[in-house]
Amino acid sequence: MSDPMRIRAAERDGVVNVKVLMSHEMETGQRKDAAGKIVPAHFISKITATHQGKTVLSAQWGPAVSKNPFLEFNFKGGKKGDKVVVTWEDNKGETRTDETTIN
Amino acid sequence: MQHTRRKVLKSGGGAGVLALLFAAGIVRPAKGLAQSGNAFSMKTVPDAMRALGAQNAAASAGILIKAPEIAENGAVVPIAVESRLAGTESITLLIEKNPNPLAASFNIPAGTEPNVSTRVKIGESSDVYALVKAEGKYFMAKKEIKITLGGCGG
Amino acid sequence: MMIRRRMAAAVLAAGAALGALAQSSPEAEIAKYREALAAGNPADLWEARGEALWKQKRGPKNASFEACDLGKGPGVVKGAYAELPRHFADADRVMDLETRLAHCMVTLQGFRYEDATKRVFGAGTNRSDFESLAAWITAESRGVTMNVALGHAKEHEAYQLGEKMFYFRGGPHDFACATCHGESGKRIRLQDLPNLTEKAGAQLAYTTWPAYRVSQGELRTFQWRLNDCFRQQRFPDLKFASDASIALTTFLARNANGAAFNAPAIKR
Numbered sequence: 001m002s003d004p005m006r007i008r009a010a011e012r013d014g015v016v017n018v019k020v021l022m023s024h025e026m027e028t029g030q031r032k033d034a035a036g037k038i039v040p041a042h043f044i045s046k047i048t049a050t051h052q053g054k055t056v057l058s059a060q061w062g063p064a065v066s067k068n069p070f071l072e073f074n075f076k077g078g079k080k081g082d083k084v085v086v087t088w089e090d091n092k093g094e095t096r097t098d099e100t101t102i103n
Numbered sequence: 104m105q106h107t108r109r110k111v112l113k114s115g116g117g118a119g120v121l122a123l124l125f126a127a128g129i130v131r132p133a134k135g136l137a138q139s140g141n142a143f144s145m146k147t148v149p150d151a152m153r154a155l156g157a158q159n160a161a162a163s164a165g166i167l168i169k170a171p172e173i174a175e176n177g178a179v180v181p182i183a184v185e186s187r188l189a190g191t192e193s194i195t196l197l198i199e200k201n202p203n204p205l206a207a208s209f210n211i212p213a214g215t216e217p218n219v220s221t222r223v224k225i226g227e228s229s230d231v232y233a234l235v236k237a238e239g240k241y242f243m244a245k246k247e248i249k250i251t252l253g254g255c256g257g
Numbered sequence: 258m259m260i261r262r263r264m265a266a267a268v269l270a271a272g273a274a275l276g277a278l279a280q281s282s283p284e285a286e287i288a289k290y291r292e293a294l295a296a297g298n299p300a301d302l303w304e305a306r307g308e309a310l311w312k313q314k315r316g317p318k319n320a321s322f323e324a325c326d327l328g329k330g331p332g333v334v335k336g337a338y339a340e341l342p343r344h345f346a347d348a349d350r351v352m353d354l355e356t357r358l359a360h361c362m363v364t365l366q367g368f369r370y371e372d373a374t375k376r377v378f379g380a381g382t383n384r385s386d387f388e389s390l391a392a393w394i395t396a397e398s399r400g401v402t403m404n405v406a407l408g409h410a411k412e413h414e415a416y417q418l419g420e421k422m423f424y425f426r427g428g429p430h431d432f433a434c435a436t437c438h439g440e441s442g443k444r445i446r447l448q449d450l451p452n453l454t455e456k457a458g459a460q461l462a463y464t465t466w467p468a469y470r471v472s473q474g475e476l477r478t479f480q481w482r483l484n485d486c487f488r489q490q491r492f493p494d495l496k497f498a499s500d501a502s503i504a505l506t507t508f509l510a511r512n513a514n515g516a517a518f519n520a521p522a523i524k525r
Contacts, residue, residue, distance in 0.1 A: 006301045015216070023302045025381055028224070030202065056215050062143040064198060064206035064224050066179045067474045068299035072220035073209075171290035173283055175447065175525035179471040181293035220296075253448030253472075253525050255489040 007100035009084045016078035016102055018049065018056075020071045020086055028063040044069060046089040051078050078102050142205050148197050148232060151205040155195065157234050157241035163188060166244035168233050174225065177250040182231060183220035190238035191217035200229035225250050283447060291524075300392055300469040300521035303476040307393025310386055316366030325361035327354070327394070338398035339518050342507045344409040351415040353506045354394060355387050355480045356498040362386075377497045378481050381474075391467050391478045398518045403464065405511040412507065415500075419508025422501065423453070432490040434505075448525070453509065460516035463509050468522040476521060479506055 003023035010017050022044065029041025043063040049056050056075040078084065080102050087097040142154035152158050169183040184194050194217065195208040201224070209219045217235070225231070228249040235242045311322045311334070327337035328345070342353040348360055355377070362373035379385035407413045426433040437443065438453040452458035467478040477485075483502055487495040495502050 003302055004305065006305065019297055021297050021299060021301055023299075026224075054214075055210075055212055057212070057219075058210045060143075060208045062203060062206055064201055064203070066222040066224055068302060068469075070181075070220075070222050070297035070299070072183075072297070073215060074218060075215040077214055171286050171293060172281065173286040173447070174290050175287055176472045178474060179294065181290070181296070222297075251447045254445050 002094065002096045005086060005088075005096065005098040007084065007086055007098055009078070009100050009102040011078055011080050011102050015074050015076055016051075016084070017074050018072065018084055018086075020049075020069075022069045022071070022088060022096075024067070024069060024088070024090065026063055026065055026067040026069060041091060043091055044088045045091045047071070047086065049073070049084060049086045051075065051082060051084050056084070143203060145205060146203060148199050148204045151197055151203075152234065152241075155205075155208075155234070155241075157195075157236070157243070160234055160241035160243040163235070163242035163244060166233050166235050166242060168231060168244055168246040169220075170231065170246060170248055172247070173249045173251055175251060175253050177225045177227070177252075179222045180225045180248060180250070181220070181222050182248075183218070184233040184235075186217035186233075186235045186237065188217070188235055188237035188242060191235055192238075193234075193236040194219055195234040195236075196221075196223065197232040197234065198223060198225050198229055199232065200227050201225065204232075284449075287447065294471065294523045298469055298521065298523040300396075300467070300476050300523060303389050303392035303469075304396050304521065305393075306384070306389035307391065307396075310389055311393060316362065316368050318365065318367035320365045320367070322358075322361055322365065322390070324365055325358070327357055334394055334397045336398055336401045338395045339401040339403050340405060342412075342415065342503055342510060343406065344411050349411075351409075351411050351500075351503055351507060353479070353498075353503050353510075354391055355478060356503060358387060358390055359498055374497060378477070378484075379475055387480075388467070388476045388478060392476050392521050395467055395518070395520050399520070401518050403460070403510065403513045403516050403518055405507065405514055407511060415504045415507040416511055418500075418504035419506070422505050423508060428490050428492045430491055432492075434486065436490075453512070456512070456515075459509065459512040463513035464516050464519045465522040465524070467520055468524045471523065471525050 005023070006021040008019045024044050025042055026044065027039050027042040029038065031039045033039050041063055043065070044061055047059040047061065057073050082102045083099050084102060085097060085099040087095060089095040142151050145151035145154050149158070152160060165187040167185040169185065170181065174180040182196060184196065186194060191211055193208060193210050196206045197204040198206050206223045207221060211217050225248060230245045230247050232243055232245045314321050324331045327334060328340050328343045329337050338354060342351050344351045345357065352360065359370065359373050362368045363370050376383060376385050377387050379388050407416055423434045435454065437445070437450050441452040441455065443450045451462040453462060466482055467476055470477045480497055480502060483505055484495045
């Protein structure tokens with residue numbers, strides 16, 4: 001079970017600024033552990049952010065995105081009180097969805 | 104699986120054949136590589152760009168890469184890319200000196216500002232490329248980021 | 258090998274950066290780097306875990322931390338970190354935050370000390386409860402003025418021992434804390450070193466721990482900071498929650514009095 005994302009969405013002058021912090025190891029698959037064994041690649045590979053069912057951002061990532069990834073973007077048309085939903089999926093097929101209310 | 108895909112690509116199949124094979128379920132992309140085909144596994148910027156169909160990307164001053172010139176640690180390098188090109192559909196980041204340069208690709212739907220910010224791992228001082236797809240064509244900009252290591256190495 | 262290659266790269270980078278041009282100095286670029294990092298601090302993830310842990314009933318006694326006294330009364334978390342380390346009558350000992358948390362794990366939750374302190378510094382998915390708890394508890398002191406009192410005789414003793422330790426030279430390199438932190442304007446490669454013998458340096462340094470250390474990919478506490486300094490000086494291992502670690506913390510925390518606490522921060 002993964003940790004919840006921290007999502008902040010703030011609306012100003014019709015533009016919603018979204019900041020997302022995700023909890024994920026983002027292992028590249030190149031690191032060796034203390035015993036000298038390769039730690040297998042484990043990273044978020046797909047992201048989708050929606051507002052009222054409409055995709056406002058989607059992304060494809062490789063393991064070069066930093067551990068505990070940070071993402072920030074802006075979209076028009078959201079109002080205070082609306083929800084923004086973010087989903088990630090990783091290369092092992094694990095997925096996580098969290099949401100926040102625009103303030 | 105990787106072997107099969109490479110064989111197909113080498114045999115001059117190109118996007119068309121690959122698409123057919125995907126559809127037939129004969130070649131299945133590993134999770135996480137679906138969207139950009141093999142681009143994430145490419146080991147050089149030109150190869151990755153070719154895999155994305157961006158090999159003819161023209162340099163553009165309308166792409167702004169906002170990142171510090173020096174990062175205290177390569178594990179977390181904050182990079183923001185803003186595109187001023189009309190009809191921006193996607194923004195893609197490549198890090199030249201990384202083992203696999205393609206780091207991240209963002210799709211920008213209508214209504215979303217062509218301006219994204221994230222953090223990437225950069226193994227050593229390197230050029231960072233920002234590719235923008237606008238109105239069906241690719242454009243690019245690059246910026247050098249120096250990676251240093253502070254303190255006693257911890 | 259790794260270190261030499263990285264050092265070479267760092268030196269080259271520093272040289273190139275310095276030689277580059279008049280527009281922007283390495284210091285200015287690094288300041289930009291730090292500012293960009295501040296926009297999103299993964300420490301938030303630890304804070305969320307810490308808050309949940311504080312309230313979670315667990316251990317042989319199935320108790321939460323909500324009756325744990327951090328110095329301002331049972332369960333009072335707001336502002337508590339700004340007054341630590343302090344003497345606790347029930348243990349008759351000066352304790353820093355982590356030591357006090359271990360105490361509550363044993364006395365309130367019924368854990369054996371060895372079990373409670375099995376993992377004090379986390380690594381990836383092997384998390385440390387101390388780091389999560391510290392993230393949240395210290396966040397509850399954000400903005401609070403540092404106010405470490407030395408009223409009790411043992412608090413006074415701890416400060417004096419800590420001061421002695423700060424200047425004590427030892428280990429194979431004959432280093433003291435003061436070797437790196439006793440003068441202004443020093444740096445190791447491109448890392449500027451705070452002068453802990455001056456008020457401003459002492460305040461800035463202490464009030465920005467715990468911190469998400471980018472190079473560690475983890476939220477690190479002050480116990481970790483001291484432990485890692487000892488490692489880098491090639492000193493013997495600084496034992497977690499030892500009197501020595503608490504003494505040094507008391508010295509450094511007290512010297513930061515008067516400054517607004519501002520952590521969890523994010524650092525390289």
